[in-house]
Amino acid sequence: MRVRFWGTRGSIATPGPDTIHFGGNTSCVQVTTDSGALLILDCGTGAHRLAAHLMAQGKKPITANILLGHTHWDHIQGFPFFSPAFIKGNSVAIHGPEGSRGSLHDVLAGQMEFTYFPIELGQLPAAITYHDLTEGIHTINGVRVVAQYLNHPAMTLGYRIEADGVAVVYLVDHEPFSDELWRAVAEPGHIESILHEGDRRHAKFMADADLVIHDAQYTPEEYPSKKTWGHSTYDYAVQIGAAAGVRRLALTHHDPSHNDHFVADIEQKARTLALQLGTGLDVFCAYEGCELVLEPRSAFKPFIATDPFQASVAQRRFHILVVDDQPDMLALIVRALEDDQYIVSKATSGPEALRMIEGYMPDLLVLDYKMVGMDGLAVMKSLRAKPEAQGLPVLMLTAMTDEPSTRAGFEAGVLDYVTKPFSIPQLTSRVRACLARTQLP
């Protein structure tokens, strides 16, 4: 398998003399399998030069499979300049997460309306197909692709591509689920020692991969002022990659304010950290034009999904009950979920929520942790004592970011634990991820 980086910059294209080495184009990575399947991870401005490269190869027709992690601009802006789509006879299959506002087709058509671009999406001569994905195992052009949600203020999928006896995992636009990666009492460096279930799941998803391409937009010093923006630091990526037994780690989505000198410094620090951890993890900062050839490994094992997942969340109107004793917060959450077309009920206390659940079982409970009287943990205890509510998924919302509270939440059986402050798109993405992982009756 061959992997080539065409765009390594995050947020906005940053060409110029200061970014000449690591590159100024936004996210785009080409994966070519030994049998010739072409998978393109994200379609940022890097896709323009990739397209020119494909055309210059002269292969006809071109069959391209584009896997979009999400549809923020820096991941789709290159699509209108992806020249193979302008040639009749070529095929372009576009895959991306279900659950943005509108289908994948509508979102891509939006950036090509005449106001923004002279040619509309429907006018492109190639055969273009659209595939809205949720979590789970997919086959794309004969290649096994596993998708899993990332933590980002938009529905965002990470992809694990397995072919030719290797695994490449693409985890771009992702933020740690928790401030603390490790439990204080456990030995760091092991997947079992990870505090938040979301980070543990993230680690398992990349486990044993030959190459992980991971978001590392910020330094640990910058991160506190960029919290909830949906990006990682190099130390998070290195620590989690080392714990997951990853062989090679490519840090990417470089911040537009970081010049080559700065990114080289990040690379040096990431290497020092990887060396200290002693797992043999080879880490580097991805640069435009970087090409890797991954040789097959006899010990390669395919990823096994352990959780249930829904083929589609959009097909059904889910009922969500929100419980919060703060009227402003309650109103904010209810409005955001109603905007996402859910049927939403609300309760202002634990006892009220439990009474409502007796009358009608929701598909998901969004539960505040700290409430006067009966708190979220007490609600969980009562719920789990009711046989009919055993399987009710619960997303806990909380200002309690400390380790004992996080552990108490998961030990009480919550599916996700979202800490304040959070942004509305981050919350609605986490809600949708919970619903996608729910076993429906």
Ligand SMILES: [Zn+2]
């Ligand atoms: Zn991005």
Ligand SMILES: [Zn+2]
């Ligand atoms: Zn993004």
